[in-house]
Amino acid sequence: MEDNNLHLSLLLLFVSIVTLSLFVLFYKHRSAFAAPNLPPGATGYPVIGESLEFLSTGWKGHPEKFIFDRMIRYSSQLFKTSILGEPAVIFCGATCNKFLFSNENKLVAAWWPNSVNKVFPTTLLSNSKQESKKMRKLLPQFLKPEALQRYVGIMDTIARNHFASLWDNKTELTVYPLAKRYTFLLACRLFMSIEDVNHVAKFENPFHLLASGIISVPIDLPGTPFNKAIKAANAIRKELLKIIRQRKVDLAEGKASPTQDILSHMLLTCDEKGQFMNELDIADKILGLLIGGHDTASAAITFIVKYLAELPHIYDRVYQEQMEIAKLKSPGELLNWDDVNRMQYSWNVACEVMRIAPPLQGGFREAINDFIFDGFSIPKGWKLYWSANSTHKSPEYFPEPEKFDPTRFEGQGPAPYTFVPFGGGPRMCPGKEYARLEILVFMHNLVKRFKWQKLIPDEKIIVDPLPIPAKNLPIRLHPHKP
Ligand code: HEM
Numbered sequence: 001m002e003d004n005n006l007h008l009s010l011l012l013l014f015v016s017i018v019t020l021s022l023f024v025l026f027y028k029h030r031s032a033f034a035a036p037n038l039p040p041g042a043t044g045y046p047v048i049g050e051s052l053e054f055l056s057t058g059w060k061g062h063p064e065k066f067i068f069d070r071m072i073r074y075s076s077q078l079f080k081t082s083i084l085g086e087p088a089v090i091f092c093g094a095t096c097n098k099f100l101f102s103n104e105n106k107l108v109a110a111w112w113p114n115s116v117n118k119v120f121p122t123t124l125l126s127n128s129k130q131e132s133k134k135m136r137k138l139l140p141q142f143l144k145p146e147a148l149q150r151y152v153g154i155m156d157t158i159a160r161n162h163f164a165s166l167w168d169n170k171t172e173l174t175v176y177p178l179a180k181r182y183t184f185l186l187a188c189r190l191f192m193s194i195e196d197v198n199h200v201a202k203f204e205n206p207f208h209l210l211a212s213g214i215i216s217v218p219i220d221l222p223g224t225p226f227n228k229a230i231k232a233a234n235a236i237r238k239e240l241l242k243i244i245r246q247r248k249v250d251l252a253e254g255k256a257s258p259t260q261d262i263l264s265h266m267l268l269t270c271d272e273k274g275q276f277m278n279e280l281d282i283a284d285k286i287l288g289l290l291i292g293g294h295d296t297a298s299a300a301i302t303f304i305v306k307y308l309a310e311l312p313h314i315y316d317r318v319y320q321e322q323m324e325i326a327k328l329k330s331p332g333e334l335l336n337w338d339d340v341n342r343m344q345y346s347w348n349v350a351c352e353v354m355r356i357a358p359p360l361q362g363g364f365r366e367a368i369n370d371f372i373f374d375g376f377s378i379p380k381g382w383k384l385y386w387s388a389n390s391t392h393k394s395p396e397y398f399p400e401p402e403k404f405d406p407t408r409f410e411g412q413g414p415a416p417y418t419f420v421p422f423g424g425g426p427r428m429c430p431g432k433e434y435a436r437l438e439i440l441v442f443m444h445n446l447v448k449r450f451k452w453q454k455l456i457p458d459e460k461i462i463v464d465p466l467p468i469p470a471k472n473l474p475i476r477l478h479p480h481k482p
Pocket residue numbers: 110132135136288289292293294296297300358359360362363364420421422423424426427428429430431432434435
């Protein structure tokens with residue numbers, strides 16, 4: 001009897017706590033949207049807000065629908081919503097992009113969803129703003145033009161080996177996993193001097209799990225994508241720590257050079273207080289670079305292959321440009337910086353691909369002060385989101401936005417703040433030039449060898465959070481006659 005009473009009391013206590021928590025969350029949610037003169041928009045459901053609509057339009061292949069529906073319903077400039085558990089304002093169009101990009105660290109600052117912070121423990125120990133600052137200080141040495149020039153030959157060697165071992169002598173293959181393998185191998189080689197394909201393969205699977213779970217609902221229960229991402233990040237971090245420790249030994253024994261890659265650079269660079277980064281911090285920074293720099297570029301490459309298959313007249317011009325470069329080379333001679341700079345039409349094609357299918361859909365910021373924009377109050381702490389699609393798919397900036405037209409990038413090109421696959425302002429992607437090189441080197445090696453056709457003519461696109469063809473783009477290869 002006493003036992004039953006105890007159970008009943010515990011049950012009542014549990015129900016009261018749950019009710020109270022839901023009430024607090026609901027109240028918080030409502031009150032967050034109760035300040036005067038907020039931008040127009042909907043609050044959605046308690047707690048989850050409009051997250052499901054935001055994510056599901058991407059799963060259906062049209063992430064821009066979430067934005068454009070609300071631009072029509074509320075305002076073409078900005079609207080409020082609640083996504084990923086946060087009150088947020090979506091900023092749309094070129095003026096808004098300019099505003100967010102040029103007010104970095106004045107009115108707005110870097111912000112990542114909780115799921116990202118939990119995968120990177122060092123971000124939790126300090127904060128994303130400081131971590132992003134640290135990274136920005138380290139990267140120029142590694143991504144400056146003199147350094148990038150040296151990478152072209154290495155990229156070409158890796159691309160040649162990649163095609164020789166995985167494409168040549170095949171009649172059918174699936175593009176996305178191969179594009180990922182190429183960009184990942186490059187990153188491992190250039191960031192950490194790892195060349196052994198078997199060593200790289202150790203990271204590949206956990207990496208895939210990490211990339212697909214990092215921007216997801218942050219529920220850390222067995223089997224959820226988020227839980228798998230955390231486990232994968234831990235496995236990769238463990239492997240990275242081994243590599244870092246070995247490098248320390250190699251540097252001390254003179255077997256590795258201080259300038260050979262970003263890993264040596266991170267180990268030997270101290271901050272203004274003379275402090276060196278610890279091993280875990282370095283592992284997290286490399287992990288961040290691998291994530292930022294590998295899936296984005298492989299998504300871009302996959303869509304380039306898709307559009308070149310669908311548009312033979314565009315393929316022909318890319319082929320012509322690349323063959324003019326190839327014909328000037330002696331047998332075995334690698335591509336160099338000048339060659340890549342001659343690939344202007346091919347780069348315009350890549351840009352048009354990233355306009356229609358931006359690898360990253362946008363980026364978050366946090367308001368670091370209360371401020372007024374376009375007559376609306378933006379409260380401190382609210383999350384702000386810029387969206388590539390709000391300009392890329394708008395007829396105002398890109399007439400006939402659904403039409404694939406690389407000539408948009410000729411001459412002056414698109415108006416400022418309208419073409420933003422790499423973001424803009426002080427936080428613009430630091431890997432933009434690196435990405436340009438790896439994409440162009442890939443295109444050169446690809447069109448020089450093959451024409452191809454899609455095996456699934458109307459393959460669906462899924463955006464989660466990067467765009468990918470639903471079946472990873474299977475194709476049939478048609479090698480050029482020697
Ligand atoms: C096609 C390929 C790529 C695309 C489309 C892309 C796009 C972007 C975008 C949109 C941002 C966010 C800017 C913002 O929040 O406003 C970003 C940030 C970043 N990207 Fe890239 N990126 C690419 C390749 C790379 C590569 C190859 C690297 C490294 C070598 C890289 C490293 C980074 C880093 C470290 C950041 C964070 C910068 C910060 O927090 O300040 N990205 N990228």
